[in-house]
Amino acid sequence: MTPQSSTHVPLASADPFQLDRLAEELVTRESVHPIGKSNEPDLHDLPDYVPLSHDNPFLITPEFNVELFLLSRSHTSLPDLRAELREYLAQLKEELVKLINDDYEAFISLSTDLKDEGARLSRLKSPLGNLRSQVLQSRNELGIIQDEIQEKLEKRAILREEKALLHLLLKLSESVTRLESLLLISTPGQEDDGSAQVRMPAHLSNNDDGTEDRSRGNRAKHLGRVAAEYTQLLYHASKARIEKCIFVDEIQWRIDRIQSTISSDLDHVFAMTLLAFTDGKGEGRAAEIEKTKWVSDLTECLKTYDVLGLWRDAEDVLRRELVRGFVKKTIYPGALAAPHSPIVPHTPFHSAKTPSYLSATPLPPRTPYTPFTAFVFTKQNATYNLGSGSSSPYAHLLEDTDDPLARLYSQALRFVERDLSRIMDIAEKVSIKSLSRSRSEKDQTPSPVRDDVTSIDGFEIMANVIWEEFGRAIMDELGGIVFSSGRPNDFRHHYEISQAFIRSLEFLAPSVHSVEAMRSHPTFFTFEQRWQLPVYFQMRWKEIIGKLEDSLSITRIDPSFSKDKNAFATSQANAVWVAVTACWSAEIFIPELCHRFWRLSLQILSRYQTWLDQNLPRPDGTFKATGLASEKNSAPPSLSRSSTPFVSSEPPSAENTAADDAMLRQYTAAIVDIKTMRANVLTIWREEISMMLPEASNSADTDGVQAQEALQHALSGLTSLIPPMSNQILTILIKRCCDALLPVRSIPSQFRAMSNKRSPTEPSYFVSSILRPVKQFFGVGFGEGPGLPLSEEYLAAYSAEVFDSVSQRYVYYLSAMKKTEESLRRLKKGKKTTFSLFGSANVKDDDGGDEERIRIQMIHDVEAFGKDAKSLGVNLGSSESYKALKETVNTLEAAESS
Template identity: 25%
Template sequence: MEAAMNLPRGPENLCFDKDEFMKADFDVDHFVSDCRKRVQLEELREDLELYYKLLKTAMVELINKDYADFVNLSTNLVGMDKALNQLSVPLGQLREEVMSLKSCVSEGIQAVDDRMTKQEDIRRKKMCVLRLIHVIQSVEKIEKILHSQGTKELSSLEGNSPLITGQVLERIATEFNQLQFHAVQSKGTPLLDKVRPRIAGITAMLQQSLEGLLLEGLQTSNVDIIRHCLRTYATIDKTRDAEALVGQVLVKPYVDEVMVEQYVQSHPNGLQAMYNRLLEFVPHHCRLLREVTGGAISSEKADIVPGYDFLVNSVWPEIVRGLEEKLPSLFNPGNPDVFHEKYTASMDFVRKFERQCGSQASVKRLRAHPSYHSFNNKWNLPVYFQIRFREIAGALEEALTDTLEEAPAHRLWKLSLQILARYSVFISEVPDILDMIKPKLEMIGFKNISCIAGALEDSKTSLSACVPTLNNRIIQDLSESSFAYLKSALEVPRLYRRTNKEVPTKASPYVDSALKPFFRLQNDYRDILKQPMIHQWLEGALSESTQKYYETVSDVLSSVKKMEESLKRLKQARRTATSNPVGTNGGMSDDNKIRLQLALDVEYFGEQVIFEVHFVTVM
């Protein structure tokens, strides 16, 4: 389509692009206004007429090129209707054959789909039957092992070591694991519901046997029994049950025996002694468990049973439970001194307990445990802070209000200045505050240093944001103090008009007074403020006050000029010499004296400003 719509090329010196006419959003007004920016309307009209002639010529050439085809079009179409009618019958027959074939193919596809659906259903039912067969076989196999073990229990336990019982339980656990897998896959089938009571019996029997075997291994300190038992728990995915059993049977009695609130409160170091006894539990009573599970350094990796952390999941939860139930007064913040002592001892106990963990990963699991967070949340630190805050604030207010009736004011004032000077020296000598805080945060385990740095940076930004406002206020105050004297230029006409004063030879006193705030800033605060800051303040204040002074002097000179012109007009009207603006002494006129005085003032003010700026720059 684009090739058929190509326009003929025109001369290169046309003031417009021919492709603009073919754009979909072509607009005549926009086209003309765009061309007027480059050429005059006459030249645009000439270019359009030239291109119009080219278009007419191209159109004639196009018609002449295909003229023969246009003329013979009706001749070439003779007999076309008859030929089309002859094709309609074969095409109709072909259509019927195609539709018939399509119907046959669709029926074949549907039959194949139905067959595949039936086969898929049969396959699913077959898999379900196979799973149920595996379930029945596993149940019968486990029951057979338990039955044979029951008949030979006495001879097996007396004539052989408990290791055999552990091996049998491992076999049962492996088979039970497969049983659980197939039972989950066959969930909802009627046959499984019938077998479920037998599975529940096997589960109870296995759980009871494992608990008895683990207790026996712990009581007899038999590492092999403990290892086989824990490996069996891991096989059936019941590691948390083993950890809970150790917590209930081994840890809880010891914790209940050690944690006696009466003993802790009656002895001076009762809390510390209790914590020391709790720390002794791990090396004395958990040694075998840590060796088997890899929690001890001396554990051999070949015989390690992974997946257990008895210190985190068995010992620590029972300790926290005992502290919360047996020693509720431990977390009472009523007496801040006692609370601080208990909190310090407790946090020291937590750090020592963390050092007993076998690895850094175990420490992370301990800190992520819910009981760890529960223990930390029990310490009501906000209440402790409020109590301490009232103590400190009350003592401070009492010290501030309890003053001497006849205080030596001059000595106390000197002391205040010395304190401020000492504080200034301290601030200049201390290192970066972040370098002071960072080691302390790292010591307590705080890692998000960027958060603290960001907070300090925000504070710095907030304080820095106040600097421009303070600078503007200081500059404004200096400018107003100076201009309070500079506006005395308004009084110069009153001093010389009709007063017969001598011709001025020096600047007015108000100029020196106007410069005093700037000299005072430079001399009094030279050792306190930085020179760039003084220079910034002086530059801003001098610029602002000079601008106001310029406007004031301009107003005065304009007023003097208007007065002079008014007197001249009055003189011309009266044609007398009474309105001569020249002074009585016949010398310089009053208006010229005013101008001279203002010129001297401005010149002197400029010299002093240049001197002040140069002095500050040198300093």
């Protein structure tokens, strides 16, 4: 044993708890983390003992919680805690006694200090009563003085108001006297003295020097100054009337006399100025200077009318002096039969712009003019530039000089443009500049018919003068001719011309507000009501529907195909299209009847669908269920096939063949017409109808659907007839192709009966005739065919459907042949071998050769059949039926080889 081993054993036995090792580890840990020098807290520190004091957070809370206090002293046992609490209680008692002892001396001295204080308080209270009585007495005296001062102030205010009222009455009296002197009205004193003379208007009296400056040039300005003075008079009178002055009532008759005098004088001056302004005599610079003075006088007169608020009086003068006389000479019962006498515009004062009725405007396109409510054409917002100046976009409708109504309207427009346009512009500018207008406040709630025409502030010459006179004269004098709905063509022509006349008048209006005032005038509303548009629509409805029903009364579909893609194949479809386009033609359509013509168009399409559904030829059975794609997606039809189409083994008769040919032609014609109808209707919707329908109609139609959705619904009803017709066409073509496939069943017997046992190198004779019905239908290789118009869209789809169905029938025939051959083979194997003179060993070899030749012939036939279908656009790779056919041929080959 080594020394090391001898020393290790005693150490292990002497220190069984390894205390030395633990001591060493403790020394090492303390050297690395000495106590007091490390920042980490000692995890093994014992809880600190905190004695109870006044700063303990659990004792100074408003509500003492026993549980929290006990948990904070959890390290203390209950006996120790009780001792600690008793010690703290003794401490509190001791501190309380100390506080009492400290303040006891001051408490005892308090009663000694308050001794004999009652008498002193009584001595202090005795002078307060006298002081209070003196204060109350002074207060009463001050109140009396204040009341006296307030009374004097009120009397002074009353005197001041009475003085101001007296000044007001003096101003009122002075204004009345001044106005009477300015207007040369006799005063009451002059009337009593009998010295009153016959009054002559002040603005018409000439000066002593004989000049006419005051009588003509300054008469309008003189009345303007009089109007300003009269406005002040009315203001002073209104203030005096508020004060209930009797003086105002006593001089009211003088104020009324002044008002009537101003009104009459102003009317006289305005009338004279209008006549001079519209006379247009003379040429050259002198006449132009005179025109400028007349324009100035017109402006002053209109300003005076506007200041006085006599807008309707100015309109009455204008109506009486200018418009009414022209209307009487122009619009009378025999005006439409009278010879034409044009009004020549004044020169050189007249504007150089070309009149709208003389401009060479091109005729409008097929679409009628835009509905009238869409635009407001005025001189401010017009963007047309026809000829040498702006003109009404509706002027071309009034250029027909052969039409008496258009000639009359053109004459009226020339009159308005020549004599009234400048006056309306001046009146509009005056109204805009006037501070007395409140039109914007009163026009916030417009009504369709404005009854309170006289309550609108400002001039309304277009509405109250021009349109009221022209509209009423047309209704009274020419109403029996213009509004006669018995002749729809004349009615439509009169309506179009009248609406063009109204729009041209609106174009001559000075502002948009004038147009709105004209449209809301009662005469305008009455004029629009005189047009019996429902009666016109009924007559047009009978005309359109009568011709349509005459064509649809022929129930026999006799197609006539044309090379034109947009041409219809039947006369009935063409009649339907003519009826639809007639509703929106420029010779029939009226914008106010837009909804009725739209409803009629949808009804015509529905009627055509019903006619097709009732008169299309139907087979004995119903149409098959179809998997044709929706026409909305414009996808070609695809027939949903059953497992194996049934084809009669009997050859078709001549009658059945002729009936099938007629059915093919009729179905083809119906499909062509439906396709053409849909394309044409969508075109006219996009180019015309959608723009003619007002915006309100796009929100909801009569049945609560969108207008375009209603059209799509009507067209979808038509296109829903295409899938059944396509199925029937496919049924006939499939039957004919399968009839051509019948010789395939006789191939085995033919090869066994052949004496020349050679291997086939070409397909059978009947293979080329299998798809011949499809080619004949679409005219492929034949020049013409009943389905030639459908070849572009349906050739590939129909060929694929027929090819799949014939391939299924081909598979059916081959499967039947396979079963027959197997039965024959089993029958031959079951027979016993008999003696043959020539030997029987070659019989089996001959049978095997026939089967091989039949198999080769089948392969050639199937390949030729696929090539023929590929020439028609059939995708052989996507045809599952053709794949099944080739697999069937390969199966026959495998079976025969085995």
